[in-house]
Amino acid sequence: MTNGNETRTGAVMAAIRAKVVGRALVSGDRLPSIRRFAAAMGVSPSTVVEAYDRLAAEGLIRARRGSGFYVAGTALPPLALAEAEPRRDRAVDPFWVSRQSLDADPSAMKPGCGWLPAEWMPxxxxxxxxxxxxxxxxxxxxxxxxxxxxxxxxxxxxxxxxxxxxxxxxxxxxxxxxxxxxxxxxxxxxxxxxxxxxxxxxxxxxxxxxxxxxxxxxxxxxxxxxxxxxxxxxxxxxxxxxxxxxxxxxxxxxxxxxxxxxxxxxxxxxxxxxxxxxxxxxxxxxxxxxxxxxxxxxxxxxxxxxxxxxxxxxxxxxxxxxxxxxxxxxxxxxxxxxxxxxxxxxxxxxxxxxxxxAGGGYRKHMEELRRRLARARHDMAARLEPLGIRPWLMPRGGFYLWCRLPDGQDSAALARMAVAENVVLAPGNVFSVSQTAGSFLRFNVAQSGDPRIIAVLRRAMEAHRAA
Amino acid sequence: MTNGNETRTGAVMAAIRAKVVGRALVSGDRLPSIRRFAAAMGVSPSTVVEAYDRLAAEGLIRARRGSGFYVAGTALPPLALAEAEPRRDRAVDPFWVSRQSLDADPSAMKPGCGWLPAEWMPxxxxxxxxxxxxxxxxxxxxxxxxxxxxxxxxxxxxxxxxxxxxxxxxxxxxxxxxxxxxxxxxxxxxxxxxxxxxxxxxxxxxxxxxxxxxxxxxxxxxxxxxxxxxxxxxxxxxxxxxxxxxxxxxxxxxxxxxxxxxxxxxxxxxxxxxxxxxxxxxxxxxxxxxxxxxxxxxxxxxxxxxxxxxxxxxxxxxxxxxxxxxxxxxxxxxxxxxxxxxxxxxxxxxxxxxxxxAGGGYRKHMEELRRRLARARHDMAARLEPLGIRPWLMPRGGFYLWCRLPDGQDSAALARMAVAENVVLAPGNVFSVSQTAGSFLRFNVAQSGDPRIIAVLRRAMEAHRAA
Structure with missing residues (x-):
């Protein structure tokens, strides 16, 4: 099995585990049908079969002949919030951005992270x-x-x-x-x-x-x-x-x-x-x-x-x-x-x-930050425009731009390609309960100054278009 | 109703709430009988009646004519871990020592607290x-x-x-x-x-x-x-x-x-x-x-x-x-x-x-601490001896002495009296799941040097004997 298949199987397993831990599926519930879940996850039916088989081997679910898979009646395993996988192969779930950006090596570029660069702080x-x-x-x-x-x-x-x-x-x-x-x-x-x-x-x-x-x-x-x-x-x-x-x-x-x-x-x-x-x-x-x-x-x-x-x-x-x-x-x-x-x-x-x-220093620090961020928001929007990546709206403040990708692009796919080039992106669906933000990326404008970021994005988008 | 009655009623209410929150009593369970619970809590039956009536008014429990009180079937209230009462009137429960010692004013003496004095630290x-x-x-x-x-x-x-x-x-x-x-x-x-x-x-x-x-x-x-x-x-x-x-x-x-x-x-x-x-x-x-x-x-x-x-x-x-x-x-x-x-x-x-x-400083700090604490353990044991308060054993190290009081003394009663004199004690039953350590106090020997502590203890024990 290729690495890509492994990742997809892992993602399906993680999604089912999350439903069990979150009690969306409880003991005795029937799992989604293989065909339907394959469509929902954007993977092949054989990937879902493989994932269900492995979860059955783990004892979390069991098969009933001719009637599909059911959540097993055993005690819950330790609280599994996310799939434990090697760092870069992790499923793109709500933990993806935290782990990638908290544990990134210092050379990594992090346009997807949720904080200001160290040198912007007081x-x-x-x-x-x-x-x-x-x-x-x-x-x-x-x-x-x-x-x-x-x-x-x-x-x-x-x-x-x-x-x-x-x-x-x-x-x-x-x-x-x-x-x-x-x-x-x-x-x-x-x-x-x-x-x-x-x-x-x-x-x-x-x-x-x-x-x-x-x-x-x-x-x-x-x-x-x-x-x-x-x-x-x-x-x-x-x-x-x-x-x-x-x-x-x-x-x-x-x-x-x-x-x-x-x-x-x-x-x-x-x-x-x-x-x-x-x-x-x-x-x-x-x-x-x-x-x-x-x-x-x-x-x-x-x-x-x-x-x-x-x-x-x-x-x-x-x-x-x-x-x-x-x-x-x-x-x-x-x-x-x-x-x-x-x-x-x-x-x-x-x-x-x-x-x-205390004192007036903090007020001045924030005034300066707001000015600097206003410039950075507009600069970043201008640099993304040639790629066809556009802000959903221009925020009044802060360091985020929530941007829509051109048609046909998938932010999770881009994020996986980018992380291999040392760029941590924040793909839309990690923010979306309904998983309907696959064509969005969140940019932190204060972490996006490095010109390599735009170059990596461009390459990843071209590769995705070609694939 | 006197303040003492109020405190006792509050303690009974807290004990029942704790059982419900801790699921020792679940919806539909019968509460302990008034006579039995009064004996267990060391209060009068009328105090338990008052507490049960108030809990019924809150909706946590309900009375069934002629058959006692039962846990109500309603949704649980917000997680109540301890009785929320004015500071010094709080029930002597597992939160008693933490709150009393964490929020004590700087002049308080804290032989019951669980850490070293600031000046003993490196x-x-x-x-x-x-x-x-x-x-x-x-x-x-x-x-x-x-x-x-x-x-x-x-x-x-x-x-x-x-x-x-x-x-x-x-x-x-x-x-x-x-x-x-x-x-x-x-x-x-x-x-x-x-x-x-x-x-x-x-x-x-x-x-x-x-x-x-x-x-x-x-x-x-x-x-x-x-x-x-x-x-x-x-x-x-x-x-x-x-x-x-x-x-x-x-x-x-x-x-x-x-x-x-x-x-x-x-x-x-x-x-x-x-x-x-x-x-x-x-x-x-x-x-x-x-x-x-x-x-x-x-x-x-x-x-x-x-x-x-x-x-x-x-x-x-x-x-x-x-x-x-x-x-x-x-x-x-x-x-x-x-x-x-x-x-x-x-x-x-x-x-x-x-x-x-890092470096050898920490090792030296700990050697000095151990020497100082060994002296303090023996000093404190010697000062408690005339009061008839004796260590259960002499520890090999550390700052605690777990001491038994003379017959007839009750550590919760002493702790309540002592806190009124600005001394925070650690009464035995806050450590005891079975509530069988009422005749013990835990002393922190590093926090017990002030001679007023022994004086307060002596007065509280005499008052308790007289009462």
């Missing part, structure tokens, strides 16, 4: 904060932090919330180990296996990876340039009775779109009518040229939970996130963080972040 | 590592780390494992956000709600808090001065079919006991016969005067998972833990950490830790 401010900490702060250097995290940083955040129109009392905020950990804590607090969660389609790929870990059903709502499609959102609330909706408002990942005030109002009204809780990930807030509508501001932290972090603007190494929510929920979430991580985030981390945020 | 080495990092390391300051964490620190750990007789290849280790997070990842990977987990009785209180968050059944095995009682361990394996056993070997928390080689061998044989996975938390390893038996060394990381961290020896602020296990499990755990925390631990944290561990 080193001077961080080094200054670090020298200050090295001189003082005995306890901050060695002690656990308080359960809600640094009071100074929480005050600072509440002040920034108030500037944005969200007045919140101190019992409504806690610091966490990271922004991702903030969402994870909320999911553990509010969800049970088998619950249903709404996300945007497309959405940040790690929302899907995280929700798989919680063994919940994931339902996507098509995203429009003004936010989620309100009709589809309402239909999903009625048909699926989700417990939670997770979204970004200001600068949506991956599209860069901004939620309109009208859509925000309608979403909130629907959420209230269906008793839906909303997690609004505000991580890109500081990249906006001017503030836009926020669900948390309209709602006042009643059914909306705001989360965020400093990974995109200050440092992804000095990790800290936050949760702002109802006071009684914060109380429960603090206990959960103590149980699962003992204490709040590292005092060293929160001191360094509070130090780098 | 500040000079940490400050030096911080200054070095502030000068160099652009990427380490601002980038995400690789998914398995700093290669330098992993190599360093593998070298230390080898010194202790455990040879492991690099694909068997990953770094995590903390030691607690390491156990949490393992539980998420291997456990499903309703599974059963064995712990020592007594054991580190946060094991119970963590396991409650996973909604598993917790079964305790009585702990002897040579490790868990092997007969009880075998009986539990047969009767309860646990998936996991979590323990400390070298210096057990809270007793300070050491696992004997003979017990280690018998435990492992039983684990193999019953296909049990073991998590060995090696966090106190460096406090041993000389190495003792380790399950991970005997087993070679087949069914034993080793975890640890640097919180007790270097810094609890610069957080990082590790997991050493089967290579295929590490692969799955790495995905899970990416999904739930995006990336491995902070590069700033791992650089600082690797910096502080």
């Amino acid at each position: 080193h001077a401010a961080l080094r200054r904060a670090m020298r200050t900490l090295a001189r003082g702060g005995d306890a901050a250097l060695v002690d656990y932090g308080s359960t809600r995290g640094s009071p100074a940083l929480r005050r600072l955040l509440l002040g920034r919330f108030a500037e944005g129109g969200l007045e919140a009392s101190p019992d409504r905020i806690m610091l966490t180990g990271s922004g991702t950990q903030a969402i994870d804590l909320i999911c553990r607090f509010l969800l049970r296996p088998g619950d249903t969660v709404l996300v945007d389609d497309p959405c940040y790929f790690n929302f899907q990876a995280l929700l798989r870990a919680h063994q919940v059903r994931i339902v996507g709502v098509p995203y429009t340039p003004a936010g989620p499609d309100v009709g589809a959102f309402e239909a999903a609330l009625t048909a699926e009775r989700p417990r939670l909706y997770i979204t970004n408002s200001a600068l949506h990942n991956p599209t860069g779109a901004t939620l309109s005030p009208r859509t925000a109002y309608r979403l909130l009204s629907l959420a209230a009518a269906h008793d839906l809780t909303v997690v609004e990930d505000d991580i890109f807030a500081d990249f906006e040229p001017e503030p836009s509508a926020r669900l948390a501001v309209l709602d006042g932290l009643d059914r909306v939970i705001r989360i965020g972090s400093f990974s995109k603007t200050l440092s992804a190494s000095i990790r800290c996130g936050y949760i702002a929510a109802r006071a009684d929920w914060i109380e429960g979430l603090v206990d959960l963080q103590v149980a699962t991580n003992f204490g709040g985030p590292s005092p060293v981390a929160t001191e360094l972040i509070a130090g780098a945020l | 500040h000079a080495a940490l400050r030096r590592a911080m200054r070095t990092l502030a000068r160099g390391g652009d990427a380490a300051l601002v980038d995400y780390g690789s998914t398995r964490g700093s290669p330098a620190l992993r190599r360093l750990l593998l070298g230390r494992f080898a010194e202790g007789g455990l040879e492991a290849s690099p694909d068997r280790i990953m770094l995590t956000g903390s030691g607690t997070q390491a156990i949490d990842l393992i539980c998420r990977f291997l456990l499903r709600p309703g599974d059963t987990v064995l712990v020592d009785d007594p054991c580190y209180f946060n094991f119970q808090a963590l396991l409650r968050a996973h909604q598993v059944r917790i079964v305790g095995v009585p702990y002897t001065p040579a490790g868990p009682d092997v007969g009880a361990f075998e009986a539990a394996l047969t009767a309860e079919r646990p998936r996991l056993y979590i323990t400390n070997s070298a210096l057990h928390n809270p007793t300070g006991a050491t696992l004997s080689p003979r017990t280690a061998y018998r435990l492992l044989s039983l684990a193999a016969a019953h296909d049990l996975t073991v998590v060995e938390d090696d966090i106190f390893a460096d406090f041993e005067p000389e190495p003792s038996a380790r399950l991970a060394v005997l087993d070679g990381l087949d069914r034993v998972i080793r975890i640890g961290s640097f919180s007790k020896t270097l810094s609890a602020s610069i957080r990082c833990g590790y997991i050493a296990a089967r290579a295929d499990w590490i692969e799955g755990l790495v995905d899970l950490q990416v999904a739930t925390n995006f990336g491995g631990p902070s590069p700033v944290a791992t650089e600082l830790i690797a910096g502080a561990l």
Whole structure:
């Protein structure tokens, strides 16, 4: 069997495992027919046969003579979130971009990754904060932090919330180990296996990876340039009775779109009518040229939970996130963080972040970043145009361009070819629950300056056209 | 109703909620009878009636005329791990010590807490590592780390494992956000709600808090001065079919006991016969005067998972833990950490830790710590003797003394009185699944130097005797 066949077989196996782990298929359920699943996965029927046979050998499924394959009744194997394969042969699933970009060697070009290059970050401010900490702060250097995290940083955040129109009392905020950990804590607090969660389609790929870990059903709502499609959102609330909706408002990942005030109002009204809780990930807030509508501001932290972090603007190494929510929920979430991580985030981390945020330096750093990114967005769009790759919309801020490929091109195929040339791309379907974004790529304009990237893309597109 | 009654009612409500969340009681189950539960909780029957009535008003349970109270069939409320009450009135549950000591004001005396005083930690080495990092390391300051964490620190750990007789290849280790997070990842990977987990009785209180968050059944095995009682361990394996056993070997928390080689061998044989996975938390390893038996060394990381961290020896602020296990499990755990925390631990944290561990300074720091702690253990035992408080055994190392109170004294009552005088104690039952350690206190000898601690203890014991 060729390597390509191996990869495709692995992808089919991973897709079935994901359905079992995510409880889309439970013990006794019949698997999709070979013909239908082959069409859905874009592989040959013999590939699906091979994959089903191997899963049967593993004991996850079993064949019934003349009637197809069924999920076996045995205990679940350890939680398998993704196919464990050699790095470059991994299935293009929601883990693809994270692993490829987190573990890329330093020479790799990463137009698909989700953060700014190291040299765009505020080193001077961080080094200054670090020298200050090295001189003082005995306890901050060695002690656990308080359960809600640094009071100074929480005050600072509440002040920034108030500037944005969200007045919140101190019992409504806690610091966490990271922004991702903030969402994870909320999911553990509010969800049970088998619950249903709404996300945007497309959405940040790690929302899907995280929700798989919680063994919940994931339902996507098509995203429009003004936010989620309100009709589809309402239909999903009625048909699926989700417990939670997770979204970004200001600068949506991956599209860069901004939620309109009208859509925000309608979403909130629907959420209230269906008793839906909303997690609004505000991580890109500081990249906006001017503030836009926020669900948390309209709602006042009643059914909306705001989360965020400093990974995109200050440092992804000095990790800290936050949760702002109802006071009684914060109380429960603090206990959960103590149980699962003992204490709040590292005092060293929160001191360094509070130090780098204090004073006027941070505001200047962000102004400069916004100017630089505006130029980079337009430059990148101009460089992609000759390839026929075009932004779905031109974002108001941030570092993402969500781009459509010319007809006939497949972003997963391009991503596989590019990674062999040391370029990490972010293919559309890793962001798409419905797997309908195969003709999109997400570009990080701050990571796309190297001219080799355009050359690799061009070659890969030509090779795909020829094949 | 008086405050004392309020507290007792809250404690009964918390105990029932914990049973429901932990699935010890599921929908339709009958609650313990009022008379029996009153006796078990040491409260009056009218307190239990009040608590049951309030839980019924909340909808968690319902009364059936003439036949008692039953768990209601409604959906579970958000995960409630502990009773949310004003700080000092909280129930003495597994969260009591964490919250009291993490959120204590700086003037509080904390003989019950689980870490060394700030001034006992290696500040000079940490400050030096911080200054070095502030000068160099652009990427380490601002980038995400690789998914398995700093290669330098992993190599360093593998070298230390080898010194202790455990040879492991690099694909068997990953770094995590903390030691607690390491156990949490393992539980998420291997456990499903309703599974059963064995712990020592007594054991580190946060094991119970963590396991409650996973909604598993917790079964305790009585702990002897040579490790868990092997007969009880075998009986539990047969009767309860646990998936996991979590323990400390070298210096057990809270007793300070050491696992004997003979017990280690018998435990492992039983684990193999019953296909049990073991998590060995090696966090106190460096406090041993000389190495003792380790399950991970005997087993070679087949069914034993080793975890640890640097919180007790270097810094609890610069957080990082590790997991050493089967290579295929590490692969799955790495995905899970990416999904739930995006990336491995902070590069700033791992650089600082690797910096502080390198060179001979760390070895000298630990030698000095061991000498100082040996003195402190004997001093504290001598100061407790006149109160009739005696160590269950004299540990070979570490900072804990697990002490029995004189007849008639109750450690939860003493802890409640002491906290009103700004002294945080660790009452025995927070460590005990079976709630049979009410006459024990765990002392941290490094946090017990202040003479007011003995004075407060003496007054509280006299008050309790008089009452």
